[in-house]
Amino acid sequence: MLRQLQEMGSHALDIYDYLVAQVDPRIKEYPLMQSPVPMTAILSVYLFFILYLGPRFMANRKPFQLKEPMIVYNFLLVALSIYIVYEFMMSGWATTYTWRCDAIDTSDSPQALRMVRVAWLFWFSKIIELMDTIFFVLRKKHSQISFLHIFHHSFMPWTWWWGVGYAPGGMGSFHAMVNSSVHIIMYFYYGLAAAGPRFQKFLWWKKYMTAIQLTQFVLVSLHATQYYFMESCDYQFPTIIHLIWMYGTFFFVLFSNFWVQAYVKGKRLPKQEVKQQKNGAVAYTNGKHQENGKVHENGKMYENGSSNGIHHHPTINGTSNGSTPYENGRSQNGKMKKA
Structure with a gap:
């Protein structure tokens, strides 16, 4: 068996040498x-x-x-x-x-x-x-x-x-x-x-x-x-x-x-991560949507983002009366009501 493998290897080398020798000089x-x-x-x-x-x-x-x-x-x-x-x-x-x-x-x-x-x-x-x-x-x-x-x-x-x-x-x-x-x-x-x-x-x-x-x-x-x-x-x-x-x-x-x-089939077409609806002026990105300058996320609304670390807490109707500002996680009135 070993001898046969050696003969096959020698034969393969001979073929390799022959093929390389045929390369244009x-x-x-x-x-x-x-x-x-x-x-x-x-x-x-x-x-x-x-x-x-x-x-x-x-x-x-x-x-x-x-x-x-x-x-x-x-x-x-x-x-x-x-x-x-x-x-x-x-x-x-x-x-x-x-x-x-x-x-x-x-x-x-x-x-x-x-x-x-x-x-x-x-x-x-x-x-x-x-x-x-x-x-x-x-x-x-x-x-x-x-x-x-x-x-x-x-x-x-x-x-x-x-x-x-x-x-x-x-x-x-x-x-x-x-x-x-x-x-x-x-x-x-x-x-x-x-x-x-x-x-x-x-x-x-x-x-x-x-x-x-x-x-x-x-x-x-x-x-x-x-x-x-x-x-x-x-x-x-x-x-x-x-x-x-x-x-x-x-x-x-x-x-x-x-x-x-x-x-x-469209499998290589680019995916749209951001969809824009021009008529409604609503842009959806990662589960959030922004409308009229307000960003709504998970039932909360932030108006104009944040200003100097102060956010306005919304009421049940999702509108802010601006009367309950919170800063650094504390209420100026010392109280916080759950909607």
């Missing part, structure tokens, strides 16, 4: 690309923090106020995503690519090396985006940490490492360019949302963010589907196309379900 020069181990370690620490350590650390703490860091973070990602899209376009998609069957340029030409560089930068941006969930944990926004969110931020960067390592360019890079385009809009929205209530009026298009993401998956799947109808295509890694098609379809289903739950 041009991209091995970039950080974290020599082996999948560092990337796997980063994602493991990420999952440990968001699922166990982070919630325990924040259990008895108030949410951190991270307004300024979040604004800077989101708008930096907007700038990075714009740069990535531009580089993808200049590396082939706006110059030499046909948008159909485009093979990977394996040469050391300036344009080919430019595509390798932006492919790595796209993958590395996914490591940076792990901060999305870290912010949720530190701000105790637990409702935002869904299965879809965790899966997208952990499993996808892991698979993208292999995709970028084997196929930095060609028709398989279309989904990366489209994804970065969507992230320009997405992180711009997050940046405005983090800036505060004064920008809320500019965020009326929140629900359309999911529609934009759904459109992304449709475009990616349609582009990959072309491969199955071509008589011949010299793209070097067909497995990448199969995975892209599967991911596009899978995420379309997941995000469609999110759309239904969030905006059709």
